[in-house]
Amino acid sequence: MSPSAAAAERTALVTGANRGIGLATASELARRGLNVVVTARRRADAEQASIEVRAAAAPNVRILPVGLDVSHAGAAAACRDEVEASGLRVDALVNNAGVYPSGDFFQAPDAAFEEAIAVHVFGVLWMCRAFVPGMLSRGYGRVVNVSSGYGSFGEGLEGPAAYSISKAALGAVTIKLAQTLRGDVKANAVCPGWVRTRMGGPGARRSLEKGAEALVWLATLPADGPNGVFFRDRKPIPW
Numbered sequence: 359m360s361p362s363a364a365a366a367e368r369t370a371l372v373t374g375a376n377r378g379i380g381l382a383t384a385s386e387l388a389r390r391g392l393n394v395v396v397t398a399r400r401r402a403d404a405e406q407a408s409i410e411v412r413a414a415a416a417p418n419v420r421i422l423p424v425g426l427d428v429s430h431a432g433a434a435a436a437c438r439d440e441v442e443a444s445g446l447r448v449d450a451l452v453n454n455a456g457v458y459p460s461g462d463f464f465q466a467p468d469a470a471f472e473e474a475i476a477v478h479v480f481g482v483l484w485m486c487r488a489f490v491p492g493m494l495s496r497g498y499g500r501v502v503n504v505s506s507g508y509g510s511f512g513e514g515l516e517g518p519a520a521y522s523i524s525k526a527a528l529g530a531v532t533i534k535l536a537q538t539l540r541g542d543v544k545a546n547a548v549c550p551g552w553v554r555t556r557m558g559g560p561g562a563r564r565s566l567e568k569g570a571e572a573l574v575w576l577a578t579l580p581a582d583g584p585n586g587v588f589f590r591d592r593k594p595i596p597w
């Protein structure tokens with residue numbers, strides 16, 4: 359069996375896959391032969407991005423566009439039901455969707471904190487609670503929580519208040535999830551570095567492909583890979 363035929367037995371789901379690091383990650387996973395569930399907050403964006411992901415994909419992989427606003431209660435479970443109705447089962451979950459509300463502790467409006475926590479904390483929590491039980495019952499799974507150095511206590515929680523606080527809480531979600539895992543199911547967090555996206559801006563030094571690299575690595579870790587670790591450039595960084 360060729361490597362891409364073997365990989366096609368696996369399916370990855372990427373949130374916020376319509377642009378930026380999410381689209382680059384979805385494209386690279388499909389290029390490597392995984393089926394990919396391309397999700398975006400608007401279904402039309404997921405369908406549009408799927409055309410790009412399909413163009414990069416290895417032969418015979420399945421690309422499934424799904425509308426998914428991770429901040430909506432119930433959306434993760436509805437997404438799981440839609441994916442399973444298509445006959446796919448998610449083996450690798452890449453929680454990439456992110457927002458970057460600006461403002462310091464007092465200046466940022468309440469809505470900035472609400473949105474950041476809805477996307478980075480509740481969004482990831484609901485996705486993990488929807489998809490990880492299936493991974494555990496099948497004995498294989500990879501969860502990649504896309505965080506930031508701005509969410510690292512060890513690196514000083516620099517960055518806008520709502521962003522840093524919510525990404526730090528995402529670290530707690532990742533650790534608590536990792537503590538519950540067994541079999542060949544792993545959950546890790548990653549900082550992609552400063553990447554040229556709408557969020558990172560045009561001055562960022564990293565390309566999309568470079569930004570996606572560690573996400574793809576964690577989504578396809580071998581059985582002896584890590585669990586419950588925060589990475590940048592494949593090296594552990596402090597929570």
Ligand code: NAP
Nearest residue numbers: 374378379399427428454455456506552553555556557558
């Ligand atoms: P981006 O280009 O701004 O893309 C963000 C993505 O998240 C978009 O697809 C956006 O969808 C989606 N999204 C936002 N809210 C959502 C929601 N409620 N439901 C579903 N999708 C939602 O940002 P990026 O730079 O690629 O960032 C990807 C991840 O990397 C984020 O978690 C970010 O915090 C992290 N990160 C980025 C950098 C950097 O330098 N770029 C550095 C550290 C960490 P819409 O198109 O609908 O808005």
